Amino acid sequence: MSDPLIELRDIEKHFGSVIALAGVSLTVFPGECHCLLGDNGAGKSTFIKTMSGVHKPTKGTIHMGGKEVNFTSARDAIEAGIATVYQDLAMIPLMSVTRNFWMGREPKKKVGPFSFMDFDKANSVTMEEMARMGINLREPDQAVGTLSGGERQTVAIARAVHFGAKVLILDEPTSALGVRQTSNVLATIDKVRKKGIGVVFISHNVRHAMAVGDRFTVLNRGQTLGTAKRGEISPEELQELMAGGQELAELEGSLGGTV
Ligand SMILES: Nc1ncnc2c1ncn2[C@@H]1O[C@H](COP(=O)(O)OP(=O)(O)OP(=O)(O)O)[C@@H](O)[C@H]1O
């Protein structure tokens, strides 16, 4: 097996007296989809925010390429190749797909002493990258607000891939989507993984995770309940771990059936 792209060791994060993470370790290998599962408040978002430089860990270390790294900002992490797509996507609905794709990193062309945005190049690269992810845009100046939720996720993913992400973190990309759009996003994750990028896929939904995951790490109240490989764990076992086992059994008992 190759070396991990990123390795997080015993990460703790305290917010005052709240212990959001109590020693979580996780590795991400090239080309794998590592699912991070857990109930509300388990610490998933806090963990990936630590991975992407938004939070500084209270304890624990992060390693990339065998060296310890210290991210002081999200920018540091982005420069190291950690791209994050948040659920509430930082996009501007009235602006075109192309503008949202480049977001201030537009290619320039020079005419004499002046430098202009190269619209033709920006448009053609956007169309190409979206097509590579399986979405054929009608036109590059279509407003992002007219795209479906799944297509918007794809713009954000295609953008991260184009700008050289090594690790792509997706925070609940399928939670607000219908069945068809979910399967499109899962297919996109598969394409990204095949490029050798390591994907961290956060989900509440065991079926979505099972559809694309190579490894599964479950968080419960800020602690890792372990990491399992695909084939080593059943959807039922994962579901039970996520809900904390006992609570689910109690619920099943009181409802008189299977939840
Ligand atoms: N900035 C903060 N200040 C104080 N407490 C916080 C902060 N961010 C998170 N927490 C707490 O840390 C714990 C973990 O929260 P986190 O958002 O990481 O959970 P999550 O697994 O992403 O949940 P969800 O599935 O609801 O998104 C919660 O108890 C939360 O209240």
Ligand SMILES: [Mg+2]
């Ligand atoms: Mg969260």
